[in-house]
Amino acid sequence: MLGRYLLAMVMASTLSGVALAADKNCKLEKLAELPVTMASSSPLVSAGINGVDALFLADSGAFYSVISPGSAAQFKLKEGPAPVGLGVKGIGGWQAVGVTTVNQFTLAGIPFHRVEFMVGGSELGSGAAGVLGQNVLRLADTEYDLANGAIRLMRPTCHSALPVYWGGPGQLYSVMAIDPTTAKEPHTVGVAYLNGKKLTVMFDSGAQASMMTLAAAERAGIKPDSPGVVPGGNWGGFGRRAVKTWLAPFQSLTVGDEEIRNTRLRVGDMYLDNVDMLLGVDFFLSHRIYVANSQHKLYFTYNGGPVFNLKTTAAQQTAAAQPAPDQSLDADGLARRGAAFVARHEYASALADLTRACEMAPQEPRFFFQRARAYVADSQSAPALADLDQVIELKADDVPARVLRAQLRLASHDPTGAVADLDAADHAAAQQDDARFTLAALYIRTNHLPQAIAQYDQWIDAHSQDRRTASAYGGRCWARAASGYELERALADCNKANRLGPHDAEFLQVRGLLRLRMGDFDHAISDFDASLKLNPKNPWSLWGRGQAEQHKQKSRAAQQDLAAAAALRPHIAEQFQTHGFVVPE
Numbered sequence: 001m002l003g004r005y006l007l008a009m010v011m012a013s014t015l016s017g018v019a020l021a022a023d024k025n026c027k028l029e030k031l032a033e034l035p036v037t038m039a040s041s042s043p044l045v046s047a048g049i050n051g052v053d054a055l056f057l058a059d060s061g062a063f064y065s066v067i068s069p070g071s072a073a074q075f076k077l078k079e080g081p082a083p084v085g086l087g088v089k090g091i092g093g094w095q096a097v098g099v100t101t102v103n104q105f106t107l108a109g110i111p112f113h114r115v116e117f118m119v120g121g122s123e124l125g126s127g128a129a130g131v132l133g134q135n136v137l138r139l140a141d142t143e144y145d146l147a148n149g150a151i152r153l154m155r156p157t158c159h160s161a162l163p164v165y166w167g168g169p170g171q172l173y174s175v176m177a178i179d180p181t182t183a184k185e186p187h188t189v190g191v192a193y194l195n196g197k198k199l200t201v202m203f204d205s206g207a208q209a210s211m212m213t214l215a216a217a218e219r220a221g222i223k224p225d226s227p228g229v230v231p232g233g234n235w236g237g238f239g240r241r242a243v244k245t246w247l248a249p250f251q252s253l254t255v256g257d258e259e260i261r262n263t264r265l266r267v268g269d270m271y272l273d274n275v276d277m278l279l280g281v282d283f284f285l286s287h288r289i290y291v292a293n294s295q296h297k298l299y300f301t302y303n304g305g306p307v308f309n310l311k312t313t314a315a316q317q318t319a320a321a322q323p324a325p326d327q328s329l330d331a332d333g334l335a336r337r338g339a340a341f342v343a344r345h346e347y348a349s350a351l352a353d354l355t356r357a358c359e360m361a362p363q364e365p366r367f368f369f370q371r372a373r374a375y376v377a378d379s380q381s382a383p384a385l386a387d388l389d390q391v392i393e394l395k396a397d398d399v400p401a402r403v404l405r406a407q408l409r410l411a412s413h414d415p416t417g418a419v420a421d422l423d424a425a426d427h428a429a430a431q432q433d434d435a436r437f438t439l440a441a442l443y444i445r446t447n448h449l450p451q452a453i454a455q456y457d458q459w460i461d462a463h464s465q466d467r468r469t470a471s472a473y474g475g476r477c478w479a480r481a482a483s484g485y486e487l488e489r490a491l492a493d494c495n496k497a498n499r500l501g502p503h504d505a506e507f508l509q510v511r512g513l514l515r516l517r518m519g520d521f522d523h524a525i526s527d528f529d530a531s532l533k534l535n536p537k538n539p540w541s542l543w544g545r546g547q548a549e550q551h552k553q554k555s556r557a558a559q560q561d562l563a564a565a566a567a568l569r570p571h572i573a574e575q576f577q578t579h580g581f582v583v584p585e
Helices: 002-011 069-074 214-219 281-285 331-343 347-360 365-377 381-394 399-411 415-428 435-445 449-462 469-483 487-500 505-518 521-534 539-551 555-568 572-578
Strands: 016-020 023-039 042-049 052-058 079-081 087-090 093-096 098-107 110-119 128-132 141-145 150-156 174-177 189-194 197-203 211-213 230-236 242-255 258-268 277-279 287-292 297-302
Touching (some): 023 331, 042 281, 069 128, 069 449, 211 214, 214 258, 281 331, 331 347, 331 365, 347 365, 381 399, 415 435, 435 449, 435 469, 469 505, 505 521, 505 539, 539 555, 539 572, 555 572
Antiparallel strands (some): 016 023, 023 042, 023 150, 042 098, 079 098, 087 093, 098 110, 141 150, 141 287, 174 297, 189 197, 189 242, 211 277, 242 258, 287 297
16 A cells, blocks of 8 residues: 555655754754645645646545545546445534556656555545545654645654754743554544543544534534624535534633633534544644554644634734745745734735745746635735746646636636636546636636536536535525526426535526526415525525515515515616516516
């Protein structure tokens, strides 16, 4: 397996040795270093699949390495059946998997042959083809230094070593016991205390935010209706289900020797086997972590900045802090550290690092793209567009840059330029590329509905098990309904969306609009009723129901609904006409 091969090869060529303060006879050998680039909340590692570049999410919460079904198709990997009963369970639920073999997989510059991966789960976003799990990350001791863009596989020469080698003499650190790991129980698990109550925590670099279960929160005296608890949005994981979350106040969380007082934590409506809380990538970014599998201990030091990601939308930001000058970093190192600052919402520091990287390597499009994303995160669209222009000048077929520039051009009221970028991205992207989901949505925004339908066709063919599949069927239903094209097929799409995503106000609204256009007023009213029960202030559902009620001679109800819709959205009548929802006479 990949883990065994990697360990065997790197053991023969130790990269460095660091003397450990605890014992002058101890050495800490670096077996391998995996450069990590943060993309939003995802720590990505570069690899190769049969000679083609690929990105993988470094996921300490995954027991084995996985490739998504869409990526397996894109890389032309043959999927076979997994052993009976094999599946993966995460916060998104349980999902069956298949198995594939990569003839040549390259990691840390080392080629490995006939490497097996599981195949399953939803697309991870940020261009990641899959995840690297604990079959790689627990080969030896593992150091997670995400704030500086690295994961290191380490080996101490004695078990009494103190592996906190960074920061010099007197470096303050925390330590906690962790469970012994095996191939069957590979996760990094320990005990923390929440409001004095015992809590089993798992260190999960693949989780976009730290999160505890409802049951654990209730043991600490907190429920969703408790004072100070607010909605935290829906969050997804490996499976198809998104979980509802809340942000709740707690007096104290103690992890090892570190106590975080008067904090807010995310609580999710989920069940985790034998675990109460995931300490996610937010914890990894705010700490440098050494997992001493050899000692059954975990050591960590605080980096600064917020410990937990408590955003409810991607637009929320936190205060910035300037990095200490480091003249030893090359352009790649600066870019990785800059990407980590973006993930921590420290945009001034990120832009400083990424600007230096761009100046040091002006012909490298990756650095300009990373800086563009930092500008976007910091709500600076003009310099972001300039950087994307530079990326596309250097690499005209860069799909992520084309998609991001299309989004920014739409936001700046340049639909013509946006469509040009969408067409270029469509031409450059592989048929199974996950970017087609975003392309479809953007084509809808530009009212290029046949192109949107074509994008959804290709995406659904390759991603039928993705957690966004319901949204894809709903989007294709909308595009077909608004264009008046193949309305019966549109209805089939809407029905599929509502089966996959029941109790979704938007899916019910879209099917109501479609049935309104088809003249099926009774069923349209039923859909609008159900949609408005979930979202009473939806102007589209109110206006659509009003239109249907007019045709059913329910004048008073129609007037009330139409007036309520116009009050919420004054131009709803014109928008109804623009999108083609003209009721047949």
